Amino acid sequence: MRIPILLSLVLVAGLGSCNQGEEAAQDKMLAVAEMMEAPGPSYAPPISSSNNVPISAAPAANRKLVYHAKVRVKVDDLPRANQHMDSLTRALGAYVQEASEEREDGQWRHERKIRVAPARFQTLLGGLGRLGIVEFKQLSTDDVTTQHADVTARLASKQALEQRYLELLKKANKVSDMLEIEEKVGEIREEVESTQSRLRILNDEVAYSTITLTYYQELSQRRPDAPVLSFGSRLLASFYSGWELLTNLMLGLVAAWPLLLLLTAGIVALQAWRRRRARQPK
Structure with a gap:
């Protein structure tokens, strides 16, 4: 042995x-x-490898298909759309695998990755149209048989x-x-x-299809109304404005001292030239 x-x-x-x-x-x-x-003259039959066994084409009913969808919807009331999606997913036996929410660029966006049975895939897609205006929809099917x-x-x-x-x-x-x-x-x-x-x-992937849904609401950009100032507040604001103007003027004069120096020297030279000219006999 x-x-x-x-x-x-x-x-x-x-x-x-x-x-x-x-x-x-x-x-x-x-x-x-x-x-x-x-023992004895018995023998083991040759073992067939799985790599050599031909895989017959499966009938259409037994094919392994993976469904994906991407949808973007514009809604008027996002909290109400959330309630509608919660009710729709529960009614169809679906579940939310991922969810995110953000506010930027003047939009309030919500994104969900929903998994649903293939038999209810089209039903769920049809229900998304009730959220608002469907701006984008992309469907794809992968045969993984x-x-x-x-x-x-x-x-x-x-x-x-x-x-x-x-x-x-x-x-x-x-x-x-x-x-x-x-x-x-x-x-x-x-x-x-x-x-x-x-x-x-x-x-x-075959048992549950995937829908990536994005729905958003436009946020209005409201500017606050300007407050009504009293006379005393406006008088105080004017005083500060005048003081700021005077400060800026003084700073400007200090910054322009080379120009003022040249201007003063020019005036002095001009006056001296006039005096000498006046003293000369005609």
């Missing part, structure tokens, strides 16, 4: 360097190892491969062999969990 087990461990070690695309070869080699351990089938097949293949390694682990006798197989099982377990996560995301 030890020779077949050693042979199987050698095969497993050779498989450790293979990438994900070589899962078919791994399955076949594991099957050969199990066949060598079986092939992707879903591929992820499902890869998950089944990885789980089967993991199970075979676990069976080899039960038959291993050496500690080194056990550690090597356990390391490989850990790698496959990570791949299985990653594939399961991807499959859950696909199933969620």
Whole structure:
């Protein structure tokens, strides 16, 4: 029994360097190892790889479709629109995955990411038209049938491969062999969990369609009325205005001192020239 087990461990070690695309070869080699351990002339049939199994085209009724919609609506009363959306989502069994609200650029905006069953997708879209004026609407459909089938097949293949390694682990006798197989099982377990996560995301997208709704209300820009000032207040304001004017004038004169100096020098020179001219005999 030890020779077949050693042979199987050698095969497993050779498989450790293979990438994900070589899962078919791994399955076949594991099957050969199990066949060598079986008593008598019996043999294990060849294991078919999921990569070689053709995926038949699913009928229209069984296709995996993902629906998306983006809608923008202008409303007159945003709080009332919120109440309408709350009632509409409850009535259709939908739920709000994300919501945000902001006021900027003269608008009061509310955004919701709504998830609803595909059978009620169009009904919910029709109800959005009652909020106000629909300014934008974009619909899209993604067919993920092939992707879903591929992820499902890869998950089944990885789980089967993991199970075979676990069976080899039960038959291993050496500690080194056990550690090597356990390391490989850990790698496959990570791949299985990653594939399961991807499959859950696909199933969620198929089970619930997504509507990204933005509705907003224009905010009126009102200016406050100017207060009526009394005579005393206006007199005090005039005094401050006069004082500010005088201050600005003084600052202007100080800033213009070079010009004033040149002007003074010019006047003095002109007067001196006139005096000398007046003293000259005619």
